Amino acid sequence: MDTAFDQRHIWHPYTSAINPLPCYPVARADGVYLQLESGERLIDGMASWWAAIHGYNHAALNQAAHEQIDTMAHVMFGGLTHAPAIELCKKLVAMTPEGLERVFLADSGSVSVEVAMKMALQFWACQGNRQKRRFLSPRNGYHGDTFAAMSVCDPVNGMHSLFSDALSPQIFAPAPQTRFNQLWNEDDIAPLAELMEQHHHDIAALILEPVVQGAGGMRIYHPEYLRRCRQLCDEYDILLICDEIATGFGRTGKLFACEHADISPDILCLGKALTGGYMTLAATLCSEDVAMGVCQGSPGVFMHGPTYMGNPLACAVANASLDIIMQGQWQRQVGQIEAQLKKELLPLIKLDAVTDTRVLGAIGVVETHTAVDVARIQQHFVQQGVWIRPFGKLVYIMPPYIISQAQLNQLIGAIKSALQHA
Template identity: 60%
Template sequence: MNFQSLDFDQKHLWHPYTSTTNPLPCYPVSKAQEVYIHLSTGETLIDGMSSWWSAIHGYNHPLLNQAAHQQIEDMSHVMFGGLTHQPAVELGKRLLAMTPDNIQHIFLADSGSVSVEVALKMALQYWHNHAAKRGEVSQRSQFLTLSHGYHGDTFAAMSVTDPDNSMHKMYKGFLPQHIFAQSPACSQKVEGKWPEYDPSDLADFEIKIERHHPHLAAVILEPIVQGAGGMRIYHPQCLSRIRELCDQYGLLLILDEIATGFGRTGRLFAFEHANIEPDILCVGKALTGGYMTLAATLTTEKVATGVCDGEAGCFMHGPTFMANPLACSVANASLSLLQQNHWQSQVLTIENHFEQELPLLLTHPKVKSVRWLGAIGVVETHQPVNLEIIQAKFVSQGVWIRPFGRLIYIMPPYICQPEHIKALINAIRVAIEDDDCFY
């Protein structure tokens, strides 16, 4: 990429959460291979972000490349309305084999945000039909969720994202009003064991579900790990108790595993830490190993029947690129890699290095806390980072880490070796020594 291209990019291309009037610098990528991002300016960076948590197998994987090449020779896309194809059927079989037995139906969507939109619409349509059978109008139009949660950038997804502690607070007056309970306290597994569970973690949640349950369509949350809303890790027994409360009050439980699904937390799905089952499950990001955008919303026979057994006679949603054959083929290859089970030892190795190295950073006065689970490592600082300066600092050290706010976190590809993890953590250690990297 030459100077003219970078100049055009800066003047005309809008990057995520970046101003057009004062754009942040962008680094030109010429190639990505395994755990490395190669810049056209000559630098090679160890990727600590898995391209926003999706490229779990690394880049340019031969099996995923082969799946894409083979599929594109047949068809890159065909509408899913009235047509079907083997890549979608095969992906459905693989997903059902990976998820609990109560999951029976799969809606293949375009992106993580869309999968959340689909889940919320499923819950609303389920209760709409339930009330209509009794000649009533459904009063269940709200959702209960946790503070510090994040579920995506589209409007329904934003409405269940924390309205006060997220990047979406400016839209607060335009979004539907839902119910937010205090998030459980951060919890940390050490040497394979969780600390003792404190039931008061859910005191506010229990009050709000009791008070609002007649008007709730579902509870929606990120299991065990809250992502972009704060990179918070909470005790699995909180999730177990929430499942009990949903059963007690007859509510659907939607679990957003877009960030945590497919091994990121050390279990194939984060809800497995709590030994529970969801009513509706959202997955995305790592589904295709970071190659293409694809997501899925999975649900039970009970929910699917309730959604379709009404006036409309079907679920009222259908994206243009639903079940895209090219994306489905790559997803099948990605899940095939996971089914070889190498991810389990890979993620455990990464977790062990986090457990050894991250606590050492607590001696620094800029560090407020550290936390880790599986292939997720977080350093929370007292001061917010200066993104432009700290990004350049990381690049100069040969790593790619993209912090936000007061959070410096890494979610590397599973194939990272110990030397890669050490380089990423050392780069954080160097950055927190530099006052210019913080406001």
């Protein structure tokens, strides 16, 4: 494999062209393992950025892809439809929180957020209320790298501050502070409620990541905050957008993180694990009220349509992935992962380099006092036979659900050894 060409010409995510981070060449992936070209087998603690929940080279997903590609790899979704998309949307409507009746199939998670925000803006414009054109979001959030999505990411600590002058100005509330298992503090919701009272005439929607803020800091907060957000949106006539791209399909111990608060949003964004990590696909679901509102008056249609919308190959694999989820094994798998993370990862708080540890479902986070040296710590992880991709002060794992107790123990042990020598 020509890694010299890769380093010289190929831009990897969040990497400098001047001083690029090392890239390890993968030759094959099976189960929870990534096999490097040099022969090492690494336990993947990231599930390919949280998507490969069933592991790699899964027989049922492979079969779905093979069968579909022999029939039809792609066909435009404008004016045409097909069985894989219809079947997928039936499953999504049935399994997502109550009231989400319409499905827009998108290309990626960031695009699903763009679609959700555009839905909200068009909804209010078609009600004759063009004043409602801003978005409210808690700080420490992350919603993607495209421009509308960037505008609702954390404006200070987020990775997009460089573009602030080019982004639409939004409204930001302090991040929720009450942790998942703490006693709820009513003061936590007060700043957001105050902002809604002041600005509800201008706010089209509140957008947030329910219960777990992902790439903005891997923060896990109290479900009551989400429940109060739903109540406030109803009170002030503001749409609620829940971004479950990272948390959807069982990652937090519930099928969708909204279920921790027993609420349903007006608009829901899904992606990542939708195809079990095989192909890029996302979905934006909305209520019937939102769908009818968006299409009321001129132009009478929702103004979005990606070229690869409803790709049959991706939909077929997604159907196979959701079939596995609906068998229910994920509940036992995620429960076992959570129990082991609580037993083995939470005690790493005792290490001198560590300031906090936290766990929810199949998510384990270790926060350090200072930012880690990514190149150095990843070299250590590879030597330990694991693949973990930290960022900033966060060393975290979100493994495939099929991981064994011994494999998870190896991931946690590698984190411990890395931080003991930090």
